[in-house]
Amino acid sequence: MERDPKTGEPTGILNEFSAENLVINVLPQPDFTVKQYKKTLLTWQKTAAEDGVTSVFVPVHYPTESLLKAFEELDNAGKLTVRYDLGLWADENKGTKQIGRLKELRDKYQGKSYKIDTIKIFADGVGENKLVWxxxxxxxxxxxxxxxxxxxxxxxxxxQGFYPSHNALDAFEYAAKLNGKRDSRHVITHLDWVKEDDVARFKDLGVIPTPQPSWFGKDWYTNVRGEGLKELNHMGSYLKPEYRLLHRVIFLQQILLKEICIPLQD
Known part of the structure; x- marks a missing residue:
């Protein structure tokens, strides 16, 4: 939540989901309806079938259960034609206090063609060199x-010079030391900038790097020169044989190199 630098008063500009959800939660209709979500999912599944997509990861950022209920109802009706891995959003202001609720939702929403076993965390935002957590x-x-x-x-x-992936890797390393290693298949996504020394840590920790080639054609990096290029888009490293088990999870738009936008159906 941005504030006026002189008065300290809120400006009305909200950054990231924790601030946005403060407003969303008090709206008369804080989310799309279950019916709208169901129609949209059914429409999108036609596109998925045309492109041969059978399994996807879906981050769920809203604090309501409308989308989860839509998946539940479609699954009960036998209308889900894609396998869905749903990822719930973790609030940086709640830390470990929210885990009980996340477990409740995981237990409640498990179906034949959808499941919740993933939690999405934002280490940074978009366009601002600032850690969220x-x-x-x-x-x-x-x-x-x-x-x-x-x-x-x-x-x-x-x-350039700001590497939230390093903080994420430190968190996964801490978890492994505390809990021991397992086939967790944790993921760090986007990865525009990664310290050169951190690339090998993905393999060592068993963390899946998920870059986005569909972003590479944008003009975000036109001013990067010299040594800076060593820490930008390590796609070649992730595709080396020793990483062959670590790059299975990629976004649909990376596979197709196009963005599919399905308008919400009334």
């Missing part, structure tokens, strides 16, 4: 989620 809280939360058997999926874009 306090590092100590991040590490404890990731470790607690790992202990409960959740797969943790961390958003980390970064910028």
């Amino acid at each position: 306090d590092q100590n809280i991040l590490e404890k939360t990731v470790a607690a989620l790992d202990k409960e058997g959740f797969r943790v999926y961390i958003h980390a874009i970064g910028n």
Whole structure:
């Protein structure tokens, strides 16, 4: 939540989901309806079938259960034609206190063609060199989620000289030391900027790197020169043989190199 630098008063500009959801939660209709979500999912599944897509990961950022109920109803009716892995959003202001609620939702929403076993965390935002989580809280939360058997999926874009993926890797390393290693298949996604020395840590920790080639054609990096290029888009490293088991999870738009936008159906 941005404030006026002189008065300290809120400006009305909200950054990231924790601030946005403060407003969303008090709206008369804080989310799309279950009916709208169901129609949209059914429409999108036609596109998925045309492109041969059979399994997807869906981050759920809203604090309501409308989308989850839509999946539940469609699954009960036998109308889900794609396997869905749903990822619930973790609030950086709640840390480990929210894990009980996340477990409740995981237990409540498990179907034949959809499941909740993933939690999405934002290490940074978009376009701002600022960490979203306090590092100590991040590490404890990731470790607690790992202990409960959740797969943790961390958003980390970064910028030249700013590497939230490093903080995410530190959190996964902390979890492994505390809980021991397992086939957790934790993920760090986007990964525009990664310290060169951190690339090998993905393999060592068993963390899946999920970059987005569909972003590479944008003009975000036109001013990067010289040594800076060593820490930008390590796609070649992730595709080396020793990483062959670590790059299975990629976004649909990366496979197709196009963005599919299905308008919400009334």
